[in-house]
Amino acid sequence: MKRRTLLAGAAALRLVAVIRPASAQLREMRMVESGGKSGESIDVGYAAPFTAKTGIRLVRESPGNLGKLQAMIASGRITAASFELGSGTMVQARKLGLIEKLDWAAINPMPMFPEAKNEFGFGYQYFSTIMAWRKAAKAPQNWVDFFNTKDFPGKRAIPDYPAYAIAFALLSEGVPQDKLFPLDVDRGLKKLLSIRRDISVLWKAGAQAPQLLKDNEVQYAIAWSGRVVEEPDLAYSFNGGMADLSFICTVKGAPKAEQEAMNKLYYEMSVPENQAKAAGVIAYTGPSPALDPLLPKDKIGMFPTAKANKDVQWVQNAEWWAENGESANKKWEEFKLSL
Amino acid sequence: MAAILAERRHGFGFVTPLLVVMLAAFNLPILYMLALGFWSKQGGFTTEHYAALFDAPIYLRVLANTLRISVVATLVNVAIGYPLAYWMRGLSPRAQFIAVACVITPFWISILVRTYAWIVVLGNNGMVNRLLQWTGLTDAPVSFLYNELGVMIGMANVLLPFLVLPLFAAMLRIDDRLMQAAASMGAPPRTIFLKVFLPLTMPALASGALLVFILCLGFYVTPAILGGGKVPMISNLLDFLINQIPRWEQASAVSTILLVVTLLIFAAYRALDRKVGA
Amino acid sequence: MTDIRLEAISKHYGAFKAADNVDLAVAQGEFVTILGPSGSGKTTLLSLIAGLNQPSTGRILIGGRDVTGSSPQQRNVGLVFQSYALFPHMSVFDNVAFPLRVRKTPADALRRKVMAALELVQLHGLAGRRPAQLSGGQQQRVALARAFVFEPDILLLDEPLGALDRKLREELQVELKQLQRRLGVTTILVTHDQEEALSLSDRVMVLDRGQVQQIAAPQEAYLRPANRFVADFLGIANFVPLPGGREGVIRPERIRLAAAGGLPAQVVEAVYLGQIIRYHLTAEGRNFVAAAPFVGQPHAIGDTVSLTWVEADVWPVA
Numbered sequence: 041m042k043r044r045t046l047l048a049g050a051a052a053l054r055l056v057a058v059i060r061p062a063s064a065q066l067r068e069m070r071m072v073e074s075g076g077k078s079g080e081s082i083d084v085g086y087a088a089p090f091t092a093k094t095g096i097r098l099v100r101e102s103p104g105n106l107g108k109l110q111a112m113i114a115s116g117r118i119t120a121a122s123f124e125l126g127s128g129t130m131v132q133a134r135k136l137g138l139i140e141k142l143d144w145a146a147i148n149p150m151p152m153f154p155e156a157k158n159e160f161g162f163g164y165q166y167f168s169t170i171m172a173w174r175k176a177a178k179a180p181q182n183w184v185d186f187f188n189t190k191d192f193p194g195k196r197a198i199p200d201y202p203a204y205a206i207a208f209a210l211l212s213e214g215v216p217q218d219k220l221f222p223l224d225v226d227r228g229l230k231k232l233l234s235i236r237r238d239i240s241v242l243w244k245a246g247a248q249a250p251q252l253l254k255d256n257e258v259q260y261a262i263a264w265s266g267r268v269v270e271e272p273d274l275a276y277s278f279n280g281g282m283a284d285l286s287f288i289c290t291v292k293g294a295p296k297a298e299q300e301a302m303n304k305l306y307y308e309m310s311v312p313e314n315q316a317k318a319a320g321v322i323a324y325t326g327p328s329p330a331l332d333p334l335l336p337k338d339k340i341g342m343f344p345t346a347k348a349n350k351d352v353q354w355v356q357n358a359e360w361w362a363e364n365g366e367s368a369n370k371k372w373e374e375f376k377l378s379l
Numbered sequence: 380m381a382a383i384l385a386e387r388r389h390g391f392g393f394v395t396p397l398l399v400v401m402l403a404a405f406n407l408p409i410l411y412m413l414a415l416g417f418w419s420k421q422g423g424f425t426t427e428h429y430a431a432l433f434d435a436p437i438y439l440r441v442l443a444n445t446l447r448i449s450v451v452a453t454l455v456n457v458a459i460g461y462p463l464a465y466w467m468r469g470l471s472p473r474a475q476f477i478a479v480a481c482v483i484t485p486f487w488i489s490i491l492v493r494t495y496a497w498i499v500v501l502g503n504n505g506m507v508n509r510l511l512q513w514t515g516l517t518d519a520p521v522s523f524l525y526n527e528l529g530v531m532i533g534m535a536n537v538l539l540p541f542l543v544l545p546l547f548a549a550m551l552r553i554d555d556r557l558m559q560a561a562a563s564m565g566a567p568p569r570t571i572f573l574k575v576f577l578p579l580t581m582p583a584l585a586s587g588a589l590l591v592f593i594l595c596l597g598f599y600v601t602p603a604i605l606g607g608g609k610v611p612m613i614s615n616l617l618d619f620l621i622n623q624i625p626r627w628e629q630a631s632a633v634s635t636i637l638l639v640v641t642l643l644i645f646a647a648y649r650a651l652d653r654k655v656g657a
Numbered sequence: 658m659t660d661i662r663l664e665a666i667s668k669h670y671g672a673f674k675a676a677d678n679v680d681l682a683v684a685q686g687e688f689v690t691i692l693g694p695s696g697s698g699k700t701t702l703l704s705l706i707a708g709l710n711q712p713s714t715g716r717i718l719i720g721g722r723d724v725t726g727s728s729p730q731q732r733n734v735g736l737v738f739q740s741y742a743l744f745p746h747m748s749v750f751d752n753v754a755f756p757l758r759v760r761k762t763p764a765d766a767l768r769r770k771v772m773a774a775l776e777l778v779q780l781h782g783l784a785g786r787r788p789a790q791l792s793g794g795q796q797q798r799v800a801l802a803r804a805f806v807f808e809p810d811i812l813l814l815d816e817p818l819g820a821l822d823r824k825l826r827e828e829l830q831v832e833l834k835q836l837q838r839r840l841g842v843t844t845i846l847v848t849h850d851q852e853e854a855l856s857l858s859d860r861v862m863v864l865d866r867g868q869v870q871q872i873a874a875p876q877e878a879y880l881r882p883a884n885r886f887v888a889d890f891l892g893i894a895n896f897v898p899l900p901g902g903r904e905g906v907i908r909p910e911r912i913r914l915a916a917a918g919g920l921p922a923q924v925v926e927a928v929y930l931g932q933i934i935r936y937h938l939t940a941e942g943r944n945f946v947a948a949a950p951f952v953g954q955p956h957a958i959g960d961t962v963s964l965t966w967v968e969a970d971v972w973p974v975a
């Protein structure tokens with residue numbers, strides 16, 4: 041009995057040895073990201089050149105959320121070196137000490153937009169929250185039109201995320217883009233409530249918005265840009281849209297070798313040619329100011345960072361949401377109950 | 380005899396450590412979660428997370444909404460499931476097999492696929508609405524989805540097997556001769572059903588309904604999609620508290636209240652069951 | 658009260674005939690027993706009379722009224738099922754009260770009648786129990802009480818005493834007979850127990866494979882069986898050749914064992930049954946059973962004896 045246990049133990053040790061080769065020779069590295077086309081674009085744009093240069097394979101895992109990251113740190117078993125986080129959740133993760141500070145000198149990236157070069161994360165992917173509508177419906181020019189349900193009749197679908205919905209209501213009330221924050225949540229919700237009869241769906245999954253439009257369940261929607269720009273039946277406008285960033289962050293306590301490898305991956309993510317390849321998979325763009333000329337001419341209007349689009353948008357204030365998200369969410373739940 | 384007993388105790392002794400480990404492994408996370416609700420950021424015991432709940436009772440209102448939806452969904456399930464099981468009982472064994480297969484199939488289809496399938500069927504441009512408009516029954520599409528009705532339909536579809544299968548099994552076990560006996564004593568069909576058949580299926584009905592109710596409380600995907608996000612449920616709230624802004628303490632307090640409510644309902648069921656059984 | 662007539666009743670299950678062209682007339686207040694091997698259609702007949710099942714062909718008349726096709730509720734029949742069919746979710750009291758409640762009997766009368774019925778089957782102490790808390794015999798008695806408590810016109814009993822021990826069974830047989838006489842209720846009993854059949858009934862009906870073999874008074878059927886099947890099924894039969902190639906049946910107690918002068922036979926087995934002793938014998942390659950009073954020195958196995966009988970005691974069978 042004892043003997044068998046010992047043998048089993050020895051076998052287990054050997055197994056561990058196989059899984060974790062000497063840290064000198066890193067063969068693969070894990071990343072938790074949001075999956076789908078976005079994950080594919082990481083493979084095509086960044087993992088491919090990274091693996092070609094270093095011989096390290098990037099294994100993707102999805103989906104991820106803050107709870108999963110927190111559980112990973114709490115359990116002490118760091119199974120992934122990097123984690124994709126939204127701008128707001130990255131601030132939370134930073135406050136909770138779940139992610140490493142980045143060594144930008146070691147990364148030595150090519151030029152990038154300043155908001156993407158965060159102390160704790162690499163803003164690798166811009167995505168916009170914009171208005172979209174069925175081509176058959178009357179086209180709104182701005183958020184005032186979008187919230188004018190009398191002259192622009194039709195059902196609306198809006199995100200079931202306060203951070204992606206409330207600000208647009210304030211824009212329709214005439215609040216200028218640069219004066220949105222601190223956000224007047226009560227005023228925004230009041231505006232939303234005023235059109236509650238026309239709000240048909242609060243969507244949770246990004247794919248819902250285009251589907252609802254195509255099914256004619258709603259005629260207007262607030263949607264994530266990458267989900268609507270390539271739909272032939274739908275029209276969209278970046279005017280007054282919100283640019284936001286997805287970040288890749290290094291997980292707190294990841295092995296040194298993996299952290300160093302991550303720096304090399306971050307560098308690949310800053311190369312505009314690589315970003316252009318990623319944008320070929322999904323209509324979201326990387327943080328390089330030099331990206332526009334590399335993008336296909338006929339599709340330039342689809343991308344969040346194309347000059348014409350970036351100029352008419354405003355950038356999400358993740359810090360404000362990290363501070364006020366919970367109280368705003370309470371009000372959001374209240375709003376939903378009174379719909 | 381004594382030897383056998385001793386041996387049995389001995390055999391049990393072998394598995395006891397395993398049982399202890401399993402109990403601990405299954406319950407430790409729950410205990411940890413419960414404890415979290417009383418843990419202050421500075422360390423030490425606190426009731427602030429509960430106090431916060433009662434100060435701004437919106438989370439409790441969501442909980443109440445969840446309970447209400449679950450009760451209605453359970454009743455809808457019973458209203459559909461009981462007659463369905465009753466009808467299946469009267470079928471030939473072959474037809475019963477087919478019926479059971481039909482009831483179980485939803486189990487094998489991903490809940491997400493099933494939920495989206497309802498959109499295809501019940502949407503404004505869906506099959507049902509097109510049929511209704513084609514036959515001239517309505518001129519505008521009927522809103523089946525993105526309201527509580529949609530949530531009910533989706534929940535009934537997902538949860539019906541949990542009610543129908545135990546109920547059907549219980550009904551099959553009822554000896555036909557009991558109903559015949561009642562008939563021979565002059566009872567009309569209504570009396571036979573109310574006094575003989577229904578009471579005999581009551582335990583299965585009650586436990587099936589309880590199961591459905593508890594599953595309803597944890598529903599996530601269906602209310603989010605078929606309810607158009609306008610039917611707030613506690614699980615969506617918990618997702619927010621755990622995954623969007625990690626307020627695990629707050630989530631723990633909400634879950635604890637949910638757990639207590641569920642246990643109270645279960646206790647009420649047990650008390651009722653015992654009273655009926657006595 | 659009520660008489661029963663079955664006219665050319667058949668019940669088919671596919672090609673199988675559970676009842677095959679059965680004719681039976683039971684007079685008002687009469688006690689008829691149905692006897693037959695397992696699967697011969699006894700329960701089937703009872704369920705047809707009770708209306709739980711409808712005949713494939715034929716008519717059923719109760720009290721002169723054609724009830725073919727009518728529901729059980731319209732027949733006022735008390736029925737004891739072979740499997741008791743007690744309601745498991747009700748107490749003994751509520752089980753017995755069930756038919757009275759259906760008839761909207763007032764509470765005090767209901768209570769009185771239920772307790773009287775339970776007393777009759779000696780269960781008044783167990784009124785509060787559930788069927789699952791009773792022995793098989795107790796359950797049968799509850800079923801019995803439930804069947805007669807509402808004073809039905811007809812009592813149909815499907816082996817109602819089968820699970821009881823001998824003493825209780827004999828007691829209840831007497832009770833049943835008295836009850837039946839007092840209520841004057843037309844009764845059909847199904848039983849496997851021949852003694853029960855012979856002692857209780859005015860007439861017996863022997864069934865085989867759904868077909869009536871004989872309907873007659875018990876002694877008549879015993880001594881003058883209609884055919885070989887009845888002869889064999891009721892009691893023990895000795896078959897003896899008759900002139901003209903026919904066969905006759907003679908009962909064991911009508912065969913005498915003498916020292917000489919009859920058919921020489923050898924004792925194969927001797928079974929002591931209290932007052933009588935039963936001999937199994939062989940003579941001329943045939944088996945015989947003879948019953949003799951247990952007096953004097955019995956014959957031993959291997960003894961040679963001589964069998965004699967009176968010619969009139971031999972009844973010719975087909």
Ligand SMILES: Nc1ncnc2c1ncn2[C@@H]1O[C@H](COP(=O)(O)OP(=O)(O)OP(=O)(O)O)[C@@H](O)[C@H]1O
Nearest residue numbers: 670674675693694695696697698699700701702739
């Ligand atoms: N619903 C049915 N379908 C097919 N066959 C049936 C059905 N009910 C009874 N039978 C058949 O009819 C025959 C008579 O059955 P029945 O129950 O009347 O027998 P029984 O004489 O009461 O036997 P036992 O002494 O074993 O109770 C049996 O062969 C039985 O298998």
Ligand SMILES: [Mg+2]
Nearest residue numbers: 699700739815
């Ligand atoms: Mg039978």
